[in-house]
Amino acid sequence: MRYTAEPAFVLHARAWRETSLLVEVLSRAHGRIGLVARGVQGPKKHPLRAALQPLQHIRFDAMQRGELAHLNAAEAIDAAPLLQGDAMLAGFYLNELMLRLAPRHDDHGGLYAIYGETRARLALTELSLAWTLRRFERDLLDALGVGFAWECDGDGDAIDPAARYRLDADHGPRRVLGEATHAGREARGDTATGRALLDVAADREPHAEDMPGLRRAMRAVLLHHLGGRGLKSWELIASLPRGAEPASRSDTPTRDAASAVVDSDAPATNPPYSDEA
Numbered sequence: 001m002r003y004t005a006e007p008a009f010v011l012h013a014r015a016w017r018e019t020s021l022l023v024e025v026l027s028r029a030h031g032r033i034g035l036v037a038r039g040v041q042g043p044k045k046h047p048l049r050a051a052l053q054p055l056q057h058i059r060f061d062a063m064q065r066g067e068l069a070h071l072n073a074a075e076a077i078d079a080a081p082l083l084q085g086d087a088m089l090a091g092f093y094l095n096e097l098m099l100r101l102a103p104r105h106d107d108h109g110g111l112y113a114i115y116g117e118t119r120a121r122l123a124l125t126e127l128s129l130a131w132t133l134r135r136f137e138r139d140l141l142d143a144l145g146v147g148f149a150w151e152c153d154g155d156g157d158a159i160d161p162a163a164r165y166r167l168d169a170d171h172g173p174r175r176v177l178g179e180a181t182h183a184g185r186e187a188r189g190d191t192a193t194g195r196a197l198l199d200v201a202a203d204r205e206p207h208a209e210d211m212p213g214l215r216r217a218m219r220a221v222l223l224h225h226l227g228g229r230g231l232k233s234w235e236l237i238a239s240l241p242r243g244a245e246p247a248s249r250s251d252t253p254t255r256d257a258a259s260a261v262v263d264s265d266a267p268a269t270n271p272p273y274s275d276e277a
Contacts, residue, residue, distance in 0.1 A: 002061075002062075003063075003064070003069065006055075006059065007057070007077065009056070010024075010056040011032070011054060011098055014069055015205070019042050020036060020037060020039065021036075021040055025058070031103060033105065034067060035060070036068050036236070037074075038071075051076045054091070055095070055119060057076065060073065060075045061073040087123070090133055091119075092233050094119070096231050096232060097136075097139070097231065098233065099141065101226070121135075128231055131206070134215065137218050138193065148167075148173070148198045151201040153173040153174060154171035154172030160175070164191075164194070165191055165217070166217065167218065169220075180244070190213075190217055192210070192218075193210045207271065
């Protein structure tokens with residue numbers, strides 16, 4: 001199969017052999033594609049190297065041969081957003097999640113458009129990073145066909161804004177009826193408020209106090225679809241020093257700040273950008 005002037009976003013690139021790169025891109029018409037870029041590594045500057053940076057929006061020509069396509073040409077469509085601090089970590093998370101969950105050679109419900117919108121939002125400093133990523137997670141699950149209705153629980157009952165819910169990856173929201181036991185109180189941390197679920201349904205940013213519970217509840221769903229193996233970005237966040245300031249787009253991320261964007265409590269045993277999920 002030949003790709004001609006195919007628009008795509010670069011998700012990841014790594015060195016292969018002495019002079020080549022293995023590149024993962026998310027294309028508009030064909031979903032995730034693995035590319036081999038030959039001869040672009042080395043002491044001399046190669047024009048393709050700048051176009052093959054993560055988050056870069058490109059147009060490429062390639063020939064599919066087996067699992068990987070051989071890259072013939074690529075050019076930038078626009079400048080990649082210059083992300084710093086927490087926004088940079090959010091971009092890392094965005095790419096890793098797409099690499100783990102997006103299937104090869106299948107557009108799967110407009111992942112290209114979802115990624116492009118989220119990429120643009122990451123560059124807007126006035127927008128909440130945490131809400132940007134929760135929206136991305138919601139839309140990603142919907143596009144993959146594993147999402148659920150946010151305005152009602154798994155049994156079809158309307159969401160109660162005053163109640164708390166656990167997000168079941170197979171069933172949908174499940175109302176938490178009580179926390180009289182120690183185990184019940186411990187589990188409460190992985191639940192979201194009904195108010196937050198209704199906000200997500202309305203594409204409205206939840207209240208700040210509802211965001212941590214929503215983040216952890218969403219993480220449980222993602223971990224299920226990741227096969228129980230966490231993300232390298234979760235491990236990275238967990239390793240950051242704990243800071244005193246709330247989540248922000250600071251140049252230097254701290255664990256307290258970044259954990260509002262990416263959950264820091266999830267396990268991460270896999271190598272970065274694993275293609276085995």
